Amino acid sequence: MTVNDVVKIPEFEIVWQEEDRQVTSVFTCDLLSICMAKAPEDSAWVTVMGNRNVIAVASLADVSCVIAAEGCSFDEEAVEAAKGKVTLLKSPLPVFETACLVHQGLV
């Protein structure tokens, strides 16, 4: 599965799109220290945080995309920071259901 497949999931909305890349797993967490240490490379990261620091962590952990679940949005600073770095999506669904939708594409 690639990010282009994730952005095609009808429930999701694109906030910012980067070049396509592989998605090999899905990861959910909101505490940045845990995400930083545990988010697998090439994962789709589902979170309810939408600040600029999420982009820094996403980029350092090298995840494929960040999905703001539960109807949360990325703030302007975050979207600005994501440019050249990482694809951002939004989902109105809860974290678990959002992650499940990605997971369905992985199995």
Added chain:
Amino acid sequence: MEPMILEYTVSADDFSGAGEASGDVKKTLKSLGFPPEVIRRVSVAMYEAEINMVIHARGGKITVEISPDEIRVCCEDVGPGIPDIDLAMQEGWSTASDKVRGLGFGAGMGLPNIKKYTDYLDIKTVVGQGTTLTMSVAV
């Protein structure tokens, strides 16, 4: 071969900019062709130290020394210092404010993560004067 030296200033309370220094080091290590696992360990550890300087110590200075066999990161601040290092090293222990927690930080995992991801860690701290954290990752 002389190590490559990178220097960064981390500004106080700059939550938005935090991570820039680590991001830059990551990019540099990538372009130099270091193994992904080494890059990840340096990035995680340095980001945690960078964030700590922002949230606990009014910013500071980071020096990175890149050699073929080792990446060394030295983080110096003139913040409040750490009164009890053993306590600070414990997973989950944090003095972060609610505001900081609201941003997703303050899990009390920073120092334990740094310890876990580096091969060498030394913390010199004097209460009221500041903290110098030196860490290195072997290649």
